[in-house]
Structures are given as structure tokens and as C-alpha cells.
Amino acid sequence: MVKINYYLLFVITITLAVITLGAYVRLSHAGLGCPDWPGCYGYLVGVPDNPLEITNAEKNFEGSSVDIGKAWKEMIHRYLAGALGIFIFIISLIFYKNNTHKLFKLSLLVSFLVIMQAALGMFTVTLQLQPIIVMMHLVGGLTIITLLWLLYLRNNINNYFIESKSLINISLKKIKKLSYFGYLTLVILIIQVMLGGWTSTNYAALACADFPKCNAAWWPQMDFYSAFIVELATDLNYEFGRLDSPARVAIHFTHRVWAIIVAAMIISLSILSYKTIKMPSQKIISLLLIFFLLVQVILGILNVKMGLPIYVAVAHNGNAALLLMCLITQLYLIKRVKSNL
Secondary structure, X not given: OHHHHHHHHHHHHHHHHHHHHHHHHHXXXXXXXXXOOOOEXXXXXXXXXXXXXXXXXXXXXXXXXXXXXHHHXXXXXXXXXXXXXXXXXXXXXHHHHOOOHXXXXXXXXXXXXXXXXXXXXXXXXXXXXXXXXXXXXXXXXXXXXXXXXXXXXXXXXXXXXXXXXXXXXXXXXXXXXXXXXXXXXXXXXXXXXHHHHHHHHOOOOOOOOOOOOEOOEOXXXXXXXXXXXXXXXXXXXXXXXOOOHHHHHHHHHHHHHHHHHHHHHHHHHHHHHXXXXXXXXXXXXXXXXXXXXXXXXXXXXXXXXXXXXXXXXXXHHHHHHHHHHHHHHHHHHHHHHHHHO
């Protein structure tokens, strides 16, 4: 099964690339670079790139203005995502042939999510960047990479990072409490990911122009009611957002406050895990959790201070995936320790 381990790492790397490229497409305002799906102005291969093709495309898609650069960004993302889907289906096939039933079921779930993700990608375009769809698309990508990483952990790691000598002084009661706390931390982080997606898709990343205050106030003017209402209109264009300033400020401010809760939970989990599970592997996971958390906080602050430079914003999305994967690793270690007691 060594080859499947390398293949899983390859697919996980491609998934991370698709997530970061998707963030780049969204942040460079190329999400509607192609007004149709799965092609681009009717082209399945390439995009309209000469005067005649551009004229015909704009004639056939009334109200659209062809931007070759944005169209290529969107199509490259679709091509890579399509290839990723095939790679993930192959994983299910491999586990099926190897009669690895538990891993096959999990890989089948991932394959199903890929199909759902493709549908969300289509709706992202056809519903013109409707916030709830774009947020679900973002969360779907992070869910897929998280489950792929869990597949890798279950397939590649049995007991090699469970040192039997270190289990002697570990209390089952403490491990159970740690497990509950870990899952609570995961829920808190998932909410933050969703808030981040809601902030991005409603173009609220710069709603607060300074830090640590928000628009020179500790409690700025905010409209929480409008901020979190899901609008289901299908004939509106949501590019660049439709909310007014107080609603966007409310979204941004909520994301900031929840980040404090997330940071407190992750730091607490790292410290508690470090004290409870005294293993070299636990030390590494604890340090990585703190590292990815600090990087995420710094990138979030830089987004505000530097006016949302695209490379920082894309890194903020990519690092969120790494933080989530690290937390899953922590929960998996806790589960393995509990099952060995």
C-alpha cells in the first residue's frame, strides 16, 4: 500500500492547489470570467481570443464583455478541478479493488462530494456568485481536502506514532474529555471558515479599514440583521457584493471576534494535548497547530493593513486548509490513543 500513500499525497497536493487557485480566481474578480458552464462562451477548449470570436461571444451572451485574462483564469481552474475529480475517483477504485471496505466507504463519500462540488461550481456561475453558493463551494473544497487527509492518516498510520511506553500514565477519563474538547474546537473552527467564506463572498474583507479598531471605533456602526440574511434571488448579479456598508462591517467584525474564540480554543487544545499525551508526535502536532494559527492571524491582519493584496489573501485561504488538516491530525491522534488504552 506504499504506492497509494504517495498517490494520496499527490492528490492532496493537487486539491490544495485547486483551493488556492479558486481563491485566486475569486479574489481577482474572475469568477464570472466565463458566463456559462462547463464551457467558456461555448468553448470547451480554450476561450474566445480573436476579434471575430470575441464579437460572436458577446453577441451570443448578451450583457457579457469578454475579458480573455479572466476567462483563462476561470478555465484553468475548471480544468485542474476536473482532473482532480478523476484522480479522486481513482482513489475509490483502488480501495475497492483492495477490499479495504472502511477506506472505500470514506473515499466514496469524497467522490460524492466532488460531484456536489462540481454542481456548486456550476451554480456559482449560473447564479452569478450568489453568496451562499460561493460560501458552500469554499467549504466543500476544504471538506474534500480534510477527508482526503483523513484517508491518508487511516491508510498510512496505524500505530507507528503511538509509543506504547507513553500510554502508561495517560488517564482514559482525561483522554475522553480531551476528545470532546477537540471536537468542540473543530466545530468552532468550521464556523470560522464559514464566516471567512461569507466575508469574502460578500466583499467585506475591507469593510473595516484599520486594525485592531474597526473604522476608528471599537464598536462601529453595524447591521447584523442584513448581514446574515440569505438572499435566494436567481436573477441578480452578486459580483462586488450587494450589501451596504454597515452590513459588511457586521460580517467583518463577527469574523474578527470569532477568530479570538478560535485562537483561544486551538491554543488551549494544543496545551492540554501536550500535557496529556506526552509523545514526540504530539509535540510536533502542538507546535504545528500554534504555527498555522499564528500564520493565519498574521495573514488576516496583513489583509487589512495592506488593503487585501491578492497573494496575502490567497495565502490566507490556503493556510486555513493547512490549519484544518493539522487539527484533524490532532483529533486522529487523540482517537488512536483512546483506542489503545
